[in-house]
Amino acid sequence: METFFQVYQIERNDIGNAGSVASFTKRELKRRNLSRGFVKTVTIGVYEAEINVVIHSYGGNVSLEINDQFVELIFRDKGPGIINIDDAMREGFSTASPYAIENGFGAGMGLPNIKAVSDEMEMTSSPEGTYLRIRFNIGEDSYES
Amino acid sequence: MKVSDIILNSHFQLLNQPSTLDTEVSQLVSCDLMSHVMANADEHDALITVLNNINTLGVASLHDFSCVIYSSNITVNTDIIKKANDLDIPIIKSSLPSAETVITLHKMGF
Numbered sequence: 001m002e003t004f005f006q007v008y009q010i011e012r013n014d015i016g017n018a019g020s021v022a023s024f025t026k027r028e029l030k031r032r033n034l035s036r037g038f039v040k041t042v043t044i045g046v047y048e049a050e051i052n053v054v055i056h057s058y059g060g061n062v063s064l065e066i067n068d069q070f071v072e073l074i075f076r077d078k079g080p081g082i083i084n085i086d087d088a089m090r091e092g093f094s095t096a097s098p099y100a101i102e103n104g105f106g107a108g109m110g111l112p113n114i115k116a117v118s119d120e121m122e123m124t125s126s127p128e129g130t131y132l133r134i135r136f137n138i139g140e141d142s143y144e145s
Numbered sequence: 146m147k148v149s150d151i152i153l154n155s156h157f158q159l160l161n162q163p164s165t166l167d168t169e170v171s172q173l174v175s176c177d178l179m180s181h182v183m184a185n186a187d188e189h190d191a192l193i194t195v196l197n198n199i200n201t202l203g204v205a206s207l208h209d210f211s212c213v214i215y216s217s218n219i220t221v222n223t224d225i226i227k228k229a230n231d232l233d234i235p236i237i238k239s240s241l242p243s244a245e246t247v248i249t250l251h252k253m254g255f
Contacts, residue, residue: 016224019203026207036188043207044183051180104196109180 004028004066010050010077012059015103021062022047025073028066038142042071045117045134048110053077055100057130068138070119075132082125089115146170146254148191148212148235156240156249157214161226163235168211173255175216175243179204186210191255193239193246199225206232216243 008021025046029039053060053075060077082088088095089111096106115121120135149166152159159166174186175193179200182192188209194201195217202225205213212235215221221238229236239246 016199018200019207022207023203040187040208047183047204047207048180103198103200104177104179104194107178107180109178109184113180113184 001032001068005063007061007063009061010053010059010075012054012057013099014054018051018054019047021050021064021073025064025066025071028064029071032066033144034138034142035144038136038138041117042136045114045136046073048113049073049075049132049134051105052110052132055096055103055105056082060129070138071136073134075130075134077129079127079129081127081130082123085123085125148237150253151191151212151214151237151250151255154249154253156246158238158240160215160221160236160238161229161234163230163233166235168235170211170255173247173250175247183207191250193243195219195243197222197225199228201225202228202232202234202236205234210234212237214239214246216241216246 022043026039026043057077058079062073062075065072087093091112092108094106094108100106118134119137122133124131148168151157169189170191171189174190176182177194177196182204186208189211191212192205192210193214193216197219201213214237216239218240
């Protein structure tokens, strides 16, 4: 099947549209007849990464590529960055704002969840912004039988 | 059991106009942390929450929940009701706190 590639903007604190990229991704994966379990796994990872940009950053964008071998998303935000990535990867560690917590986020599960569901996860961060690449490999068992 | 069975009980009130209430409910998920819901819930679940936020519907849509139940008699925002109609997700108001909502639904056979 053809390669799908799209770039989406993500706005700071735009809780109302948070999950849109996950929704687009889910729709494209279902169109490709990928299995319910695979779609759910990818959707969880994309949603968590998208929420992180919404609630923790000044906004950014994400590129989504889907081909026959993998699903890959690269999130780039405009800062303020993660001070200590090792801390951020610990379950329960959170620097979420009161706004994020009031909206049901900020439990410190985002990055651990992403790591748990993805096949590859690469992240760098500075005050100028955070780069996050996540990949989900597509195999024969990723499709509906 | 189906979504339509929930609103037979007087503690529950349908807040919007979905195209169908015949959807089966597989299990109940009571939680206000959406990351936890995303990681642990599944298709056709019913989400019970006091989180009066439009993102509850985003999560419900991503997981294809059967419905969302707002507990503790909260006044659900009008933008949530509008979006629920757009997404065709049944939303229900419960006059009971979350724990009692779960107990009541369990007694009803869910």
